[in-house]
Amino acid sequence: MSIKRMLASLALILPIAVTFIPSQADAQIRRPVRRPVPVRIIKKPAPVRVYTPTQARRRILVPGRWVQRNRGRQWIPARYVYR
Numbered sequence: 001m002s003i004k005r006m007l008a009s010l011a012l013i014l015p016i017a018v019t020f021i022p023s024q025a026d027a028q029i030r031r032p033v034r035r036p037v038p039v040r041i042i043k044k045p046a047p048v049r050v051y052t053p054t055q056a057r058r059r060i061l062v063p064g065r066w067v068q069r070n071r072g073r074q075w076i077p078a079r080y081v082y083r
Helices: 003-019 024-029
Strands: 059-062 065-069 072-076 079-082
Touching: none
Parallel strands: none
Antiparallel strands: 059 079, 065 072
16 A cells, blocks of 8 residues: 555544544533433232131122123123122
C-alpha cells in the first residue's frame, strides 16, 4: 500500500474516530441515568376458609330462571346451595 493511499485513508478515518472520543464537555452535559427501582407488590393474604361440617351448613334456595344464551333462552331449574 502506498504512503499516499495510507495518508488519504487516515485523513478520511481520523475525523470520524475523533468524534467517538469522549471529552470533558461531553461528560458535563450527561445527566446521571435514574434506573427504575423495582416495586414490591404487597399481596393480601388469602382468606382462610373455615371447614364447616355438612350438618351445620345452611341450605339456600336459588330459584329457577331464564338465561339468555347464544341459541336463545334456556330455563335453569331451581336448586339448593349449601353455604
